Amino acid sequence: MRRHLQRVTVEFEYPVYFTRDVFAAANPCFREAVTAREANRRHRVFAVVDRNVAVASPWLPGAIRAYADHHADALALVAEPLLLEGGESAKDDAAIGTRLHTRWNELGMDRQSVIAIVGGGALLDLVGYAAAVLHRGLRVVRAPTSVLAQADSGVGVKCGVNSFGKKNFLGAFAPPFAVLNDARFLETLSSRDVIAGMAEAVKVALIRDAEFFTWLEQHAADLRAGKGDAVQPLIERCAALHLRHIATSGDPFELGSARPLDFGHWAAHKLESMTRHRLRHGEAVAIGLAIDTVYAELSGLCDAVTAARVQTLLARLGFRLWDDALAATTDGRRVVLDGLAEFREHLGGELTITLLRGVGEAIEVHEIDVPRVEHAIERLRGAR
Numbered sequence: 001m002r003r004h005l006q007r008v009t010v011e012f013e014y015p016v017y018f019t020r021d022v023f024a025a026a027n028p029c030f031r032e033a034v035t036a037r038e039a040n041r042r043h044r045v046f047a048v049v050d051r052n053v054a055v056a057s058p059w060l061p062g063a064i065r066a067y068a069d070h071h072a073d074a075l076a077l078v079a080e081p082l083l084l085e086g087g088e089s090a091k092d093d094a095a096i097g098t099r100l101h102t103r104w105n106e107l108g109m110d111r112q113s114v115i116a117i118v119g120g121g122a123l124l125d126l127v128g129y130a131a132a133v134l135h136r137g138l139r140v141v142r143a144p145t146s147v148l149a150q151a152d153s154g155v156g157v158k159c160g161v162n163s164f165g166k167k168n169f170l171g172a173f174a175p176p177f178a179v180l181n182d183a184r185f186l187e188t189l190s191s192r193d194v195i196a197g198m199a200e201a202v203k204v205a206l207i208r209d210a211e212f213f214t215w216l217e218q219h220a221a222d223l224r225a226g227k228g229d230a231v232q233p234l235i236e237r238c239a240a241l242h243l244r245h246i247a248t249s250g251d252p253f254e255l256g257s258a259r260p261l262d263f264g265h266w267a268a269h270k271l272e273s274m275t276r277h278r279l280r281h282g283e284a285v286a287i288g289l290a291i292d293t294v295y296a297e298l299s300g301l302c303d304a305v306t307a308a309r310v311q312t313l314l315a316r317l318g319f320r321l322w323d324d325a326l327a328a329t330t331d332g333r334r335v336v337l338d339g340l341a342e343f344r345e346h347l348g349g350e351l352t353i354t355l356l357r358g359v360g361e362a363i364e365v366h367e368i369d370v371p372r373v374e375h376a377i378e379r380l381r382g383a384r
């Protein structure tokens with residue numbers, strides 16, 4: 001037998017900007033991001049814009065065109081910005097990816113071409129995945145436009161689409177070329193989506209940062225009202241915690257079974273598909289966090305005060321912790337519980353669920369007691 005152990009180390013690096021008016025001609029961020037590797041070359045750029053963002057800011061496609069014209073020595077916009085439907089249902093439609101590939105083939109996009117994506121987390125996932133597989137990966141510059149995408153999904157290394165009724169069943173690990181978080185976009189985001197995005201901040205505070213959790217409690221009223229001087233620090237801290245996890249956890253591409261950033265997500269993903277996306281991702285995550293926190297309390301892992309603090313904060317931020325989908329059954333089985341099996345299947349190895357010992361203190365468990373989860377869920381019925 002001859003055995004050669006191949007070892008390859010790949011380093012990824014990408015800037016995350018916090019800025020305003022990213023497509024104002026005088027704003028250097030986009031140009032700087034695109035030209036970071038080859039300063040003396042003209043870079044081909046194809047822009048995709050979330051239609052809802054473009055409806056709310058009709059000047060945006062023109063501003064992207066004007067930006068490219070102003071920086072024509074560095075940027076070549078290969079087509080007018082493409083408007084695509086945003087929102088979760090776009091991630092269900094496999095035909096959109098094929099349409100993008102057809103267009104990018106016609107335009108001769110290559111591995112050094114840039115796909116600029118301006119939109120919510122769903123559009124970033126959808127277009128990011130299409131870009132990740134073309135030529136095995138085009139450069140993607142993300143301009144996330146929602147609280148959730150600026151604070152969490154847009155700064156991370158994953159993308160994916162839904163298939164066979166399962167969330168993110170197809171996807172890739174594909175670090176972005178750059179991320180541009182523009183505070184101005186948030187001004188047109190619905191209050192519902194401002195609130196929904198904050199679930200991920202509660203999540204990461206609970207597993208990583210007790211001080212941040214206290215800060216969220218102190219600013220809950222301003223956050224719920226969408227006040228920029230509260231929402232902006234939430235985004236920056238939440239993004240920093242996610243970035244730190246990716247950089248230092250030792251498992252950025254999730255090869256092992258532990259998935260702390262998926263705290264509360266086994267139920268959330270199932271609720272999203274069960275409700276056919278009536279619930280936003282963040283809304284489902286809030287319910288998932290509540291279930292797993294009550295479950296931790298019932299398991300004697302965390303005390304009742306901690307569990308009550310979590311539910312109170314989520315409610316004060318504007319989340320509803322009960323949805324009738326939680327009661328749905330088929331053949332006497334509570335459907336949401338299938339989320340556990342689906343999560344286990346996704347992980348591949350052992351079921352690994354993150355729970356809380358206290359605020360800022362996570363613990364992993366490998367077994368879930370089904371009657372106790374049912375009990376936890378029923379406790380939330382009262383929280384309607």
Ligand SMILES: NC(=O)c1ccc[n+]([C@@H]2O[C@H](COP(=O)([O-])OP(=O)(O)OC[C@H]3O[C@@H](n4cnc5c(N)ncnc54)[C@H](O)[C@@H]3O)[C@@H](O)[C@H]2O)c1
Binds near residue numbers: 147152154156280
């Ligand atoms: N890839 C990852 O690591 C990761 C992590 C967390 C979540 N996600 C995914 O992110 C998605 C949720 O993202 P989301 O909360 O941004 O939802 P979303 O993308 O569905 O956006 C919500 C709605 O707001 C609209 N919108 C977005 N920005 C707007 C703006 N500035 N003005 C007006 N309308 C705007 C969208 O078109 C959509 O209708 C889910 O699909 C979730 O699975 C991915």
Ligand SMILES: [Zn+2]
Binds near residue numbers: 200265281285
């Ligand atoms: Zn999430």
